[in-house]
Structures are given as C-alpha cells and as structure tokens.
Amino acid sequence: MNAIEITGLRKEYKDFTLGDITLSLPSGCILGLIGENGAGKTTLIKSLLGITIPTSGSAVILGKAVGDNTIHDDIGVVLDEVGMPMNFNTSDIDLVMKNTYTKWSSEVFFDYVRRFKLPEKKKFSEFSKGMKMKLGIAAALSHEPKLLILDEPTSGLDPLVRDEIVDILSEYTRDEEHSILISSHIVSDLEKLCDYIAFLHDGKLMLFEEKDRLLEQYCFLTLSDDQLEAMRAEAIIRKRVNKYSTEVLADRSMIPNGYNAAPITIEELFVFMAKEVKE
C-alpha cells in the first residue's frame, strides 16, 4: 500500500499556481520534498492535510481520501511553526493531546520530553526555536502515527539540533510500516534521510525519483565544444555554457566512453536543474 498517493493535484492562487502534482510514496519509505522558498512545498503539504482546499486533483493518505478527518489519528504533523498554545507547559499539552488522539501515550510523550531535555514546567513561549521543534516532534510521535508529515522541521536550527532531528526520524523509520514526508530547502538534511526525492520549482514538480537512482543516473561533466558536439542530445539533461567550457548535467548511461564524469550530490542536482530552468 502507498502511504501517500497524489493525482493531478492543483492549487491556484492569484499570483501562484501549484500543479499538477502526481506522485506516490510507498509505505515504509521517506520522501524528501525539495524546493526553494516559495516553490510550493508548504502549499502541497497543506493541501494533503486539508488545511487548504485544492482547486483540482485528489490525494489519498493511508488509504483514505484527504478530507476524512479520521486519518489524522494516524498522522503526526510538524509544521514550520509549531502551533502549541503559548502559555502551555508539557503537562498541559499532554492533557489536551490525551483527549484528542485515541492512541496518545503520555509515557511515550514524556520519554521524548526527557530524552530531548525539554523543560517540563516552562511555558512553550519561553522555549527556543530548537526546543519548540523538538516538542512538536515529540507530540507528533506520541500517538503511534503511521505517517509523519514534516514541513521544514530543520529550518532555522543549528547543525547539532538538525542532526539530532535527522537521527530521531531515522529511528522512527526503523519500523517498516512508518513513512515520512519531509520538506526542506536544506537539501543536505534530506540527502541523509530520504529514499525518494521530489523537486518542486516554481510550483511545478520538476523531478520525482528514488534517491539512489538519481545519484546513479545523473552525473556532472565539464566539456569542451568538441566533446559537447559528440554527445547525444538526449543524454544532456541541463547545460550551462561558460566562457571556456560547458558544464553538463547528463544521463550517465548515455555518455560516450572516455568522458570524465563526476558524481553529483542531490543539492547540486537540484540547484543545477532549478537554475537552468530559470535561465
């Protein structure tokens, strides 16, 4: 079963359109949604959660159509701004969540609170940004969710906290039934974590593929004019012409023998594809 199935999802605003997005995330996998600020990552996530209403298309989460609020019992969500009431402490949050989620576990919640070294008596408004995010993750993980949806959970955090969050998420996906959809513009975080990568750019789905396949399939080449002419046109995914050479993002399976292909990182792949689209 797929944890997420999105078919032709489109959301139109006056000055921005997201669409048409079609992708699916198999159960037990992690999908990283990569895109620059304003690419449409949050709009897509809000559409999946029923916070915004898509103009057209559909989405199914854990076998249920978006809009069926019972699916939220099985989804843990962390948005870029964790929306806990400002003057609540961890006990208040536990009390409210206990009366919200059918499978809420106070024991699991306070285990995370202690593990993350979060102050139990302090008001949420007095937490640092990293602490707020960790509390959001603790709450998201404490009701046995089968799917985590995280919108920019590492944005604005220092590298240590970001690394800690990546570790927590890796631990969560040790269970084969657990899936994650995570968005970020910090590509390096997603590169460590994800099985699938989706590139969003200017509201369009530029690429959706398994991460390992992307890394195997694409490579970087710096070519002279003669070498460039010798390349098959379909092998060239994107190119950037410089004064003395041409940088090429190419399909590794189609480059001629003897060419010096360099491996590519997901971040380089995204930047190259997004920038060249703009140009």
Add this chain to the structure above:
Amino acid sequence: MKGLILKDIIQIWKNYKILLLIELILVVFGAFSGNLFMSFYGTLLLGILPYSSMTFDDTSRWNIYCLTMPFSRTQIVSSKYMLTVILCCAAELVSVISYIVSYVTNHSDTDMSIRSMIIFPLAFTLLFTAINFPLIFKLGTGKARIAALILSGAAAGFASTFFITSDDPPQPTTPPITSAAALIAVVTVLALFCVSWLLSIKIYQKKEL
C-alpha cells in the same frame, strides 16, 4: 472535540486566572453587600472570553495546527460556540447563587433585577458571539476586530435600550408586555446564536489557512 474545549479552558484559566479570581471575590462581596452588579458583569466577562481564545489561537498558529488533528472543521467551529455556552452557563449559575445569597442576607428582590441580572447579560453575550464569530471565521481575528468594534457598538446600543426599558421604575406587577418583550428578545437572540453557529460552520468549511 473534548480536546479542543479542554485546551480553551486551560488557556483561558492560564491567561485570566487573576482576573477571574478578582471577579469571583467581587461577586461574593457583592452578594453579601446586596450589590449584584459584579455578578451581572461576570456573565459578560466570561461570555466574551472565547473571543479572546480565538485571538490566542491565531497568534500561536493553533488555528492551523488543530486542522492537522483528528477534528473536523465543524467540530472546530462548534467547540468555540459550545465553550461560549459552557462559560455563560457557569456565569449564570454564579449569578443565580449570588442572587439567592443576596436575597437571603439582604432581602433584596425585584422581578426586574433578576431579569436584568440573568437575561440581559446572557442575551448580550450570545448576541456578541452571534455577531462576532462568523466575522472571525471569515476574516481572522485581526480584520474581524475592526468589524467587531463597529458591530459591538451597535449590539450594545440595542442591548442597553432593552436594559433601560426593563429597568424603568419598578411597578407592583410586571406588565405582561414587558415579559413578552423579554421572552421575544431571548428567543430572538437564541435563534440568532444558532444561525450564527451554522453560518460559521459554512464559512469555515471553505476557509483557506
């Protein structure tokens, strides 16, 4: 929905506990001294606290976060109306108790004063809610505040007219027309409250956050 109402009650208590305790002290003092204004005022105060809880929700982004939880939009809207009803009932209970205490200790009793104490503040708060909540669900608390100031003024004008009429110099027996007017006013406000509830649900179903 229990989680939503519980969250609002905790939030209101944490933000306003000093104010509520002062109000309670004044109600007790008023009941024993025969001045029931604070009981009357308490209903107004408690009844409008759900409005302020919606401002907190906007500020903390709870209004978006709660949509990721197993609540329907109908439940989210209904929780605010139910909170208003719960708080009004609590305030009315305090009013009645303070009235009884005042009657026993001071023998102060007029049909007009109990009407003023119980019906007017209840009608005012329900009317305040009925007017303001659809605006908040439509416009958000920021823009709705301006609209609410204008409309609250109008509502207060209506309510004070009713209040002044009802507080005319006491008469030996209440004229039937006044009781009927009070009843009509209450029924009208209750109907408006229900219409507002349904309207807010309809507005919130289509709300983009």
